[in-house]
Amino acid sequence: MIRTLFLSTVFLSASAMAMPALKHHLDLELTGREYLNLLENAPKAKKNKILSGEDLEIERFLAIGKRNLQWVDFVNAGRSADRKLSLSSPATQNGNGPEAPRFYNFKMIKNKWKVLESLIPAPLKKIVFGGGEFTTDIGVTDREFMEWLFQVDSAYQIAARYKMMLPYKDEMKGLAAYDVRGYLNLKDEENLDAKLSDFENQSDMKQASLERSLMMICMNAEKKRPDCRNELKAARTANTLVAFKDQYLPAGEGLYNYFFTIAGTRPDAVWTSADPDTMTIPFANPKNDAVLSYIRDNVQDEWQWNGWKLILDFVDSEDPTMTHIVYEEGATPHVDNAPGTTITMDANSPLSEYDVQWTIRHEYGHVIGFVDCYHEFYDEEAEAFVSYQLDITNVMCSRRGKLQQTHFDELKRVYFKP
Numbered sequence: 001m002i003r004t005l006f007l008s009t010v011f012l013s014a015s016a017m018a019m020p021a022l023k024h025h026l027d028l029e030l031t032g033r034e035y036l037n038l039l040e041n042a043p044k045a046k047k048n049k050i051l052s053g054e055d056l057e058i059e060r061f062l063a064i065g066k067r068n069l070q071w072v073d074f075v076n077a078g079r080s081a082d083r084k085l086s087l088s089s090p091a092t093q094n095g096n097g098p099e100a101p102r103f104y105n106f107k108m109i110k111n112k113w114k115v116l117e118s119l120i121p122a123p124l125k126k127i128v129f130g131g132g133e134f135t136t137d138i139g140v141t142d143r144e145f146m147e148w149l150f151q152v153d154s155a156y157q158i159a160a161r162y163k164m165m166l167p168y169k170d171e172m173k174g175l176a177a178y179d180v181r182g183y184l185n186l187k188d189e190e191n192l193d194a195k196l197s198d199f200e201n202q203s204d205m206k207q208a209s210l211e212r213s214l215m216m217i218c219m220n221a222e223k224k225r226p227d228c229r230n231e232l233k234a235a236r237t238a239n240t241l242v243a244f245k246d247q248y249l250p251a252g253e254g255l256y257n258y259f260f261t262i263a264g265t266r267p268d269a270v271w272t273s274a275d276p277d278t279m280t281i282p283f284a285n286p287k288n289d290a291v292l293s294y295i296r297d298n299v300q301d302e303w304q305w306n307g308w309k310l311i312l313d314f315v316d317s318e319d320p321t322m323t324h325i326v327y328e329e330g331a332t333p334h335v336d337n338a339p340g341t342t343i344t345m346d347a348n349s350p351l352s353e354y355d356v357q358w359t360i361r362h363e364y365g366h367v368i369g370f371v372d373c374y375h376e377f378y379d380e381e382a383e384a385f386v387s388y389q390l391d392i393t394n395v396m397c398s399r400r401g402k403l404q405q406t407h408f409d410e411l412k413r414v415y416f417k418p
Contacts, residue, residue, distance in 0.1 A: 026038075026161065026164065026165075026332065027332075027333075027372075028096070028102075028374050028376065028387050028389060028398075029095070029398065029399045030157065030161075031087070031088045031153075031157070031355050032065060032068070032069055032087060032088075032153040032154075032156050032157050032160075033069060033087075033088070034332075034346075034355070035065075035156070035157055035160035035161065035164075036065075036066055036069060036160075037330055037346065037348060037349075038160075038164065038330070038332060039062065039160060039163075039164075040330070041329070041330030042164075054106050057106075057110060058106070058109070058159055058162065058163050061109065061113050061155065061156065061159040062156065062159055062160060062163070064113075064128060064129060064152065064156070065152060065153065065155065065156020065157075065159065065160070066156075067127075067128060067131070068128050068149055068152045068153055068156060069087070069153065069156075070134070071127060071128065071134050071149070072085055072086075072087060072149060074134040074135075074136070075134075075136055075138065075145075078136050085142065085145070085146055086354075087146070087149060087150050087153045088353070088354060088355050094400070095389055095392030095397075095398040095399075095400045095401075096387065096388045096389060096392070097388060097389060097390075097391070097392050098180070098181045098184050098388050098389075098390060100388070101181070101386050101387060101388035102158075102386070102387050102388065103379075103382060103384040103385070103386055104158050104161070104162060104384060104385050105162070105383060105384040105385065106162065108384065109155070109158055109159050109162055112155050112158070113155055113159075116151055116152060116155055117129055120148050120151075120152070121139070121140055121144070121148065122139075123138065123139025123140060124138070124139070124140065124145070124148050124149070128149070128152055161385075162385070165376075165385055169378050172376070172377050172378035172385065173377070173378045173380055174377075175375070175376070175377035175378070176219065176225075176377045176378065176379060176380070177219045177220065177222070178220070178255060178375060178377070179216055179219075179220075179375065179377060179386075180216075180220070180252055180255050180256045180259075180375070180390070181213070181216060181388070182212065182213035182214065182215065182216025182217045182220070182252055183213075183216070183217055183220065183249065183252025183253055183255070183256050184256070185209070185212075185213040186210075186213045186214070186217065186245065186249060186252075187249075187253075189210075189213075192245070193242050193245075195210065196210065196241040196242045196245060197239070197241070197242055199236060199239070199241055210241075211232065211236075214232055214241065214244060214245060214248070215228050215229065215232060216252065217245070217248040217249055217251060217252040218231060218232065218244075218248045218251075220248065220251040220252045220255050221248050221251035222251075223248075231244065232244065256390070258371070259371060259372075259373040259390055259397075260370075260373060260390075260396075260406060260410065261410065262338075262339075262368070262369035262370060262410055262411070262413075262414045263338070263369065263371075264338070264339050264369055265339065265369065265414050265415065266281060266339045266367070266368060266369070266415075268281060268282055268322070268323075269281045269368070269415050271411075271412075271415045271416050271417065272416070272417045272418070273417070273418045276308075276416075277307055277308050277309065278308070278309055278310075278311055279308070279309075279310045279311070279411065279415060279416075280310075280311045280312075280313050281310065281311075281312060281313065281323065281367075281368070282312075282313045282314075282315045282317075282322055282323065283295065283312045283313065283314050283315070283322070283323050283324070284314075284315060284316075284317050284318075284319070284322045284323065284324035284325075285314045285315060285316045285317070286324070286325055290351060291325065291351070292314060294351045294357070294360065295312065295325060295360060296312055296314070298357050298360045298361050299312060299360060299361060299364045300312060301361075302361040302364075302395060302402070302403055303361075303364065303365075303368075303403060303407075304403070305403060305405070305407070305408040306408075308408060310368075320341070321341060322341070323340075323341055323342075323343070323367050324341070324342060324343070325342075325343045325344075325345060326342060326343070326344050326345070327344075327345050327346070327347035328344055328345075328346070328347055329346070329347045329348060330346060330347075330348060331344050331345065331346045331347070332346070333345050333346060333359045333360075333363055334363070335363050335366035335367055337366075338366045338367075338369050338370060338371050339366070339367060339368055339369040340366050340367050341367075343360070343363050343364070343367065345359070345360070345363075355399065358399050361395060362395055362396060362399075365395060365396045365407075368411065368415075369414065370396045370407070370410075371396070372396060372397070373389065373390045373391060373394055373396045373397040374387065374388065374389040374390060374397050374398070375387065375388060375390070389401075394406075394407075395407075
């Protein structure tokens with residue numbers, strides 16, 4: 001994650017706008033433990049604040065979710081290493097692509113918890129929801145235990161995210177303009193011009209789908225929603241929807257391409273024809289063998305492609321301009337920019353956890369210039385927060401993702417010197 005997006009000074013193309021810096025920016029796939037860590041290290045609310053009914057319900061959900069995690073810890077304390085349970089693993093990373101975005105608001109969250117509370121087996125409900133005493137006699141199989149507690153943890157995650165994002169709702173409304181699903185839908189639509197030319201003979205469902213996508217690409221070009229709606233209505237009346245599409249599609253394309261383009265370069269990267277299969281970048285020695293191995297093994301394992309490899313050259317240096325890692329209690333992992341220099345990690349997270357190992361692979365992508373290829377905003381029409389990853393197979397978009405040919409090609413375009 002990049003703590004703030006830096007696009008306010010980077011223009012995508014002549015027809016596409018730059019994204020603003022975000023005040024609050026969270027990985028879409030934070031685990032329950034990561035949310036718990038963020039909440040417990042957040043500034044405390046004033047004691048005299050009067051909580052609304054919604055606030056109280058969210059706090060109840062968060063308390064249940066925290067208890068859920070504590071029970072896992074209690075059970076694990078009495079187990080050998082090979083029998084310990086975890087709510088986070090590669091198998092639990094689902095991802096939400098543009099075709100299946102995640103929507104959430106208070107009503108959706110409340111309904112999810114209501115269903116969970118009504119269906120969870122009684123032995124689990126007694127402890128997780130009822131506050132019963134923790135026990136290692138879980139009353140169900142390990143598999144059932146983990147499946148149900150994973151569902152509770154998922155509900156906890158979205159409740160925690162809602163609480164953390166709600167103060168930024170107004171800011172998030174503006175980010176709807178950077179939703180690239182319209183571009184993706186139109187790009188993949190077969191016989192698009194013919195359908196737009198014969199728009200009135202399309203089904204009601206197809207008309208609604210095309211109009212939503214056309215609205216999105218218009219907003220991608222820094223147009224206000226009411227203005228786009230009026231322009232679209234006029235284009236439909238005049239049967240000029242093809243021209244409308246041609247005018248605004250480049251804005252959507254430019255915005256989409258931003259998510260996969262390196263906008264700057266690292267001057268300390270070495271990749272030349274003298275050694276075309278190796279790119280070398282210095283990294284300040286963390287002076288800790290376990291941390292050094294963690295960085296080296298994960299980064300170099302991820303950032304290699306068909307015989308090409310990225311090599312970290314660990315150097316004893318205090319130079320602040322050299323890539324380095326810092327640990328802070330309760331920090332949200334992030335890089336200061338893209339390309340970046342400082343990787344900040346949470347000092348409380350064990351290096352052996354899957355999510356922690358994925359995180360350094362992802363964060364190093366920011367060091368060499370890639371940005372997060374996921375998006376989140378508040379949809380005023382749906383009255384909900386919306387988020388999705390542009391490609392759930394891409395390491396910069398999703399915890400399910402890996403390095404791809406496109407990463408190698410973009411690195412070569414930017415860094416390789418014949």
